Amino acid sequence: MKSYLEMTKEERSAEFESIKAQFEHLKTLKLSLDMSRGKPGADDLDLSNEMLKMPNETTGFVGEDGVDTRNYGLLDGIKEAKRLFAEILEMPEETIIAGGNSSLTMMFDTIAQGMIKGLGDKPWIFDEKRKFLCPAPGYDRHFAITEYFGFELITIPVDENGPDMDMVEEYVKDSSVKGIWCVPKYSNPNGTTYSDEVVRRFANLKPAAKDFHIMWDNAYVVHDLKDDGDKLLNLYDECLKAGSEDMPIFFASTSKVTLPGAGIACMAGSPKTLAMIKERMKFQVIGPDKVNQLRHTAFLPDLKAVKEQMRKHAEIIRPKFEAVLNEFDATLNGLDIAKWTKPNGGYFISLNVMEGCAKRVGELCKELGLVLTKVGATYPYGKDPHNSNIRIAPTYPSAEDINTAAKVLSVAVRYAALEKLI
């Protein structure tokens, strides 16, 4: 296809008329489609229905700890759940705390603890200035936690290898920089996986703040779309080599393995880190929902079972990703108005439209009945400096709807670009 940039005025006008016609046609369909959040579809959820039949009188309610999961106790979760997460994160079992249904809550509570009690130094709330590094585009809910707690958010650009480590290494020389948010595998929204070099440079960071922490949210650790998924170097191992094992705090969950509304989450870290976290937790809770942990481990006893479950998810999700990517390839390639990622896993496609056009694309999609993630959300303070990035979550629409959703997106991207060029 001919680049929009190279078209003559007349060619552009003609193209715009054609796109407008497609736009008007799509409008008549009165669509109601949602690509706003990384939500699994109903087919994905059904993959865990068998899990909801456990535990029961036949399987029993007492876990390996010898504790009846239905009763109080076990602050850091049941042994089976800790072992499962240890396998998933490739970390020792004793580094794991298995928790409730939300890893986001574990992250929020960790930062809250840093504010009130400190995470290895004075409480952050008494610091006049506190800063947090935010690789962007990234996950809006991460950024929002640190914004809520009054951190200055510093945008770190990312490329296909991960965050710009030159910048990270420079910024951590400032002792008011207290941490960095990372989604190291199938990054939200880029879908990229940090390179070995980036992971090693993380392990070898020498931050000025002794309570600097890497918030390593391994949300998509087992979320391959293809058999030959990305490989992420093990940060904990690298930190042990570098003697920096107290620096990272790891998070994961089964939200997109089993059920987002009723999964189990974990955090992990060095013995020193875990002791610090449990010192708060023992005042906050008697124990997590251990029945739900046992329900999970009865259904997914080991990493092999998890991988099999993820293979089934991939069969459902991969065609949805392909529908969007095929539409983009067919209709946007060569126009010089958009770039997009083709991830091997995770939950998102990151689309960069012509600079200054992202918000307009969001409006146009809305007009056609397709809700996108709030444009700009992938940047600190919800402000994309280039007004260009759109996070696409292809998983929630049904297999039938996804082609239409992709068409809507493509038409809106071309519409906005032509509007700007004309």
Add this chain to the structure above:
Amino acid sequence: MKSYLEMTKEERSAEFESIKAQFEHLKTLKLSLDMSRGKPGADDLDLSNEMLKMPNETTGFVGEDGVDTRNYGLLDGIKEAKRLFAEILEMPEETIIAGGNSSLTMMFDTIAQGMIKGLGDKPWIFDEKRKFLCPAPGYDRHFAITEYFGFELITIPVDENGPDMDMVEEYVKDSSVKGIWCVPKYSNPNGTTYSDEVVRRFANLKPAAKDFHIMWDNAYVVHDLKDDGDKLLNLYDECLKAGSEDMPIFFASTSKVTLPGAGIACMAGSPKTLAMIKERMKFQVIGPDKVNQLRHTAFLPDLKAVKEQMRKHAEIIRPKFEAVLNEFDATLNGLDIAKWTKPNGGYFISLNVMEGCAKRVGELCKELGLVLTKVGATYPYGKDPHNSNIRIAPTYPSAEDINTAAKVLSVAVRYAALEKLI
């Protein structure tokens, strides 16, 4: 029986020899009994086994909100759960937030919010002095939360009507007093229910601190041991009359209705209070475990079902309370060395032994293989000024073990008293 206080020296010595013999006999039994926490027994837990079969493909996973409970969403819980808690607390549905498995976590998070963000005024962490009122004997985990956050804990004596309201009214004139912990019905550990007058005086408090809150933990709201249970006046209604509805924050859970390890919890308050709480929650979590909420409401759709469930619990628990009370009546009555409560509901018997003897009773019980709540725990800082109060949790031992446990207690109480008197 003859009062130990009125016995002659010889009579006491003879009695002590007899008690020592009983003590030595009990020791040979090598018991292993636990009355340390308010934990239900296995029989109680089994009452909810049917619940664990729901929801399923037959019942469906979509709640009245039209949301698939298995997926993300619904920050403040599903409609069915809010309605159930509204019925239980006798408060409007729109005052309810239905949450995860721990009301303790909701309380901790509320106080944490007060520390960092404030609860209607400046963040408490910047106050040089902050104080919290602690009716005692009371619940150790309440006191511990405010101790963790650096509050000065002020002991408020309680009698059969509830906290000493003269003292409460006096203390709240101090603007550094930020709140009070209350278990208003079948109080932990006394088992008493606040009188109507006490509830009205709470509603009409005029605290100097505009961010003073009553932490109204209605943990035992439906936990009657007998058909004619205690009646607690509705604090929210009284506050509405007094124009003080922003002052109380209500808590409850199904921990001792269904399963302590896997129940659902709620908090409740005025529109202003809920807005303030949700302003934090929206950064902390996407939604609670909604499948577990639906599981609960499928099993217990309304207050009638809850009351029927509690009647079944009472059939299991009441004989355990009676076993302890009968043993005390038979062996301690008239000795002038102990007093105990005879609650109509809740989870505890509060035993006051001879001043200065409670710790010794704890040691003696331990020697016989019976673990009690850490003696002193029912007071702020874990320090009972009279070293007299012991919280007895009769629910966890089996029906077979409870008689032995009661004997151990009685022997230990008499042993410690005689030791002191001789």
